[in-house]
Amino acid sequence: MKGRILTTGGAGYIGSHTTVELLKAGHSVVILDNFENSDRDRVARIPLIAGTADVRLVEGDVRDAQLMADVLKRHKIDAVIHFAGKKAVAESVANPLLYYHDNITGAVSVLSAMREVGCKNLIFSSSATVYGDTEMLPTRETAATSVSSPYGRTKLMIEEIIDDTAASLATFRAISLRYFNPVGAHASGFIGECPRGVPNNLFPYIAQAAAGIRDYVQIHGSDYETSDGTGSRDYIHVVDLARGHVAAVEHLLSSSADYAPHRKVNLGTGQGHTVLQVLHAFSKACGFQIPYQIGPRRLGDVPASLADPSLSLALFGWKPELDLEEMCRDHWNFQKRERDKSNIGMRIPPVTHKATSDHTDPHRAHQLTSGSRNVLN
Numbered sequence: 001m002k003g004r005i006l007t008t009g010g011a012g013y014i015g016s017h018t019t020v021e022l023l024k025a026g027h028s029v030v031i032l033d034n035f036e037n038s039d040r041d042r043v044a045r046i047p048l049i050a051g052t053a054d055v056r057l058v059e060g061d062v063r064d065a066q067l068m069a070d071v072l073k074r075h076k077i078d079a080v081i082h083f084a085g086k087k088a089v090a091e092s093v094a095n096p097l098l099y100y101h102d103n104i105t106g107a108v109s110v111l112s113a114m115r116e117v118g119c120k121n122l123i124f125s126s127s128a129t130v131y132g133d134t135e136m137l138p139t140r141e142t143a144a145t146s147v148s149s150p151y152g153r154t155k156l157m158i159e160e161i162i163d164d165t166a167a168s169l170a171t172f173r174a175i176s177l178r179y180f181n182p183v184g185a186h187a188s189g190f191i192g193e194c195p196r197g198v199p200n201n202l203f204p205y206i207a208q209a210a211a212g213i214r215d216y217v218q219i220h221g222s223d224y225e226t227s228d229g230t231g232s233r234d235y236i237h238v239v240d241l242a243r244g245h246v247a248a249v250e251h252l253l254s255s256s257a258d259y260a261p262h263r264k265v266n267l268g269t270g271q272g273h274t275v276l277q278v279l280h281a282f283s284k285a286c287g288f289q290i291p292y293q294i295g296p297r298r299l300g301d302v303p304a305s306l307a308d309p310s311l312s313l314a315l316f317g318w319k320p321e322l323d324l325e326e327m328c329r330d331h332w333n334f335q336k337r338e339r340d341k342s343n344i345g346m347r348i349p350p351v352t353h354k355a356t357s358d359h360t361d362p363h364r365a366h367q368l369t370s371g372s373r374n375v376l377n
């Protein structure tokens with residue numbers, strides 16, 4: 001069944017890739033974003049990649065429950081994929097109330113609006129961070145949870161809020177997708193991750209070092225009990241992750257009413273890679289050795305994280321297809337385009353948004369058009 005899907009935070013890194021895959025699968029999409037960590041240009045590229053303009057943009061804040069309810073009603077939304085929120089672990093430690101306020105209020109607002117208008121299907125962006133330093137590797141969804149940052153706690157709290165909401169509404173169904181480590185970019189190089197400031201995560205840091213923005217990569221610890229002593233993670237290509245959302249939402253839209261009200265499902269590959277393995281693979285992708293130095297462990301890091309991905313396959317038939325080489329190739333391709341654009345002082349010209357006929361829409365819903373020109377040339 002094809003649906004009308006609302007992607008909150010659909011202009012962001014994972015949301016934009018998911019919106020593309022939803023469109024390619026024949027769904028129509030409304031993006032709601034306040035652009036606090038993204039920009040309009042990225043949204044304008046979505047129809048170009050997806051090859052369809054069946055996507056609208058509402059500029060607004062998920063914490064505005066009235067706006068949420070209006071959007072759900074006006075666009076007759078069948079399912080919500082809730083990406084919007086803050087995601088920086090260190091920032092959450094420094095300013096926990098900001099994270100509790102934004103992430104929890106946002107989720108409560110989404111749920112309240114869904115309840116008000118009777119929208120029954122929710123996918124929530126959760127995280128493998130809810131497993132903490134688990135001894136169960138690979139990790140199944142039945143593993144005990146344990147969080148070590150306010151960010152991680154917001155993910156766990158929201159999962160629990162969804163549990164309670166689903167228990168109180170007979171037909172409401174939700175899937176919390178626990179992402180492992182999303183990396184890479186769309187193969188076109190048109191969309192990818194654009195961290196603001198100094199990146200904390202490994203892939204964007206390596207990519208910036210390769211592009212000459214950083215001098216070298218600092219490896220956080222080489223004395224872990226892993227194959228080469230550096231930390232190991234389950235990296236997943238963002239396009240695979242996006243397709244996992246499509247599979248999950250189609251599952252919600254089609255499955256029978258006796259399905260569990262709220263599932264928690266890993267999205268990972270089941271393959272672990274150490275920091276050194278990633279560095280070597282990325283160096284191969286860009287054709288030169290990226291400089292690095294070994295430093296001390298980073299506070300709060302777990303030695304290894306690895307998904308057991310069998311539940312996603314059993315429940316909605318999804319499994320990842322892209323390997324580390326493809327993750328590095330696509331991440332580098334995107335980073336290179338960004339570097340080349342800034343080196344020649346070019347900004348991508350903004351695509352004009354052709355407004356829908358409803359000029360009275362207070363929330364500025366725009367239908368995005370691919371236009372006649374190639375905005376990337």
Ligand code: NAD
Pocket residue numbers: 008009010011012013014015032033034035036037038060061062063082083084085086087102106125126127128179180181182
């Ligand atoms: P992102 O920052 O690129 O995207 C989030 C989007 O939400 C941005 O476009 C931002 O402008 C928007 N947004 C933030 N607050 C908003 C608000 N109050 N109202 C409307 N829009 C708002 O992040 P991402 O990497 O795409 O992550 C998406 C989701 O996945 C987040 O919930 C994040 O916690 C979760 N997640 C991400 C990762 C990761 O490594 N990227 C891992 C696990 C979970």
Ligand code: UDP
Pocket residue numbers: 181200201202203205217218219220221230231232233275298301305
């Ligand atoms: N890492 C590193 N140098 C960096 C960033 C990360 O050595 O500049 C390591 C980090 O210690 C961990 C792995 O790379 O072992 C993945 O880190 P990331 O922050 O990307 O993911 P997370 O730790 O949140 O799973």
